[in-house]
Amino acid sequence: RKEVEQDPGPFNVPEGATVAFNCTYSNSASQSFFWYRQDCRKEPKLLMSVYSSGNEDGRFTAQLNRASQYISLLIRDSKLSDSATYLCVVPSGGSYIPTFGRGTSLIVHP
Amino acid sequence: NAGVTQTPKFRVLKTGQSMTLLCAQDMNHEYMYWYRQDPGMGLRLIHYSVGEGTTAKGEVPDGYNVSRLKKQNFLLGLESAAPSQTSVYFCASSRGPFGLAGERGEQYFGPGTRLTVT
Numbered sequence: 401r402k403e404v405e406q407d408p409g410p411f412n413v414p415e416g417a418t419v420a421f422n423c424t425y426s427n428s429a430s431q432s433f434f435w436y437r438q439d440c441r442k443e444p445k446l447l448m449s450v451y452s453s454g455n456e457d458g459r460f461t462a463q464l465n466r467a468s469q470y471i472s473l474l475i476r477d478s479k480l481s482d483s484a485t486y487l488c489v490v491p492s493g494g495s496y497i498p499t500f501g502r503g504t505s506l507i508v509h510p
Numbered sequence: 511n512a513g514v515t516q517t518p519k520f521r522v523l524k525t526g527q528s529m530t531l532l533c534a535q536d537m538n539h540e541y542m543y544w545y546r547q548d549p550g551m552g553l554r555l556i557h558y559s560v561g562e563g564t565t566a567k568g569e570v571p572d573g574y575n576v577s578r579l580k581k582q583n584f585l586l587g588l589e590s591a592a593p594s595q596t597s598v599y600f601c602a603s604s605r606g607p608f609g610l611a612g613e614r615g616e617q618y619f620g621p622g623t624r625l626t627v628t
Contacts, residue, residue: 408550430609432609433609434609434616442622443600443620443621443622444600444617444619445619446616446617487553491608491609496608496609497555497558497568497608498555498609498617499555500545500552502550502552
């Protein structure tokens with residue numbers, strides 16, 4: 401099992417829709433998790449961090465399920481500007497080395 | 511405050527040539543990282559540094575060397591470029607250890623260097 405796995409998508413949704421992605425991880429010792437957003441041909445930027453059960457920031461909610469070892473990202477009321485690739489990042493092994501998932505592509509259309 | 515900068519932005523090399531990519535940050539961050547990003551592969555860690563004068567191998571270190579002589583700079587070297595090193599290279603820095611509970615593990619990324627090896 402890869403350390404961090406994501407469905408590459410693309411997820412194609414209309415404006416206003418609610419969409420959710422999952423990210424599974426293999427290191428059960430991980431304590432913190434991150435979602436980054438990457439626009440086409442740009443650098444990744446932090447979207448949300450998750451240290452306990454979940455985190456909410458406006459239209460975005462990240463939740464952690466330790467028993468099943470996955471984190472999810474929920475986007476409500478999707479905007480055209482939400483179109484991007486969403487990267488899940490987890491510290492690997494017993495260290496604080498970042499391991500990125502391959503990303504999930506979201507396309508929001510009018 | 512420029513954040514993280516990378517030079518050059520684009521480069522084309524011939525097989526066997528060498529080059530150095532420069533990453534600079536003005537945020538006084540201790541930790542710095544070099545990644546490569548290939549289509550469908552996500553970001554993979556090449557090397558990283560936990561402070562001035564230190565370096566460590568990441569997931570894909572072969573064919574690359576790094577140096578951190580000054581806290582604000584992290585250099586990535588390719589001694590003998592190969593076509594397999596064609597990629598987009600991102601540098602990042604962070605204030606503290608990535609992912610430490612209670613500590614923001616935010617990595618600030620540079621804009622990337624697009625390298626083609628022919």
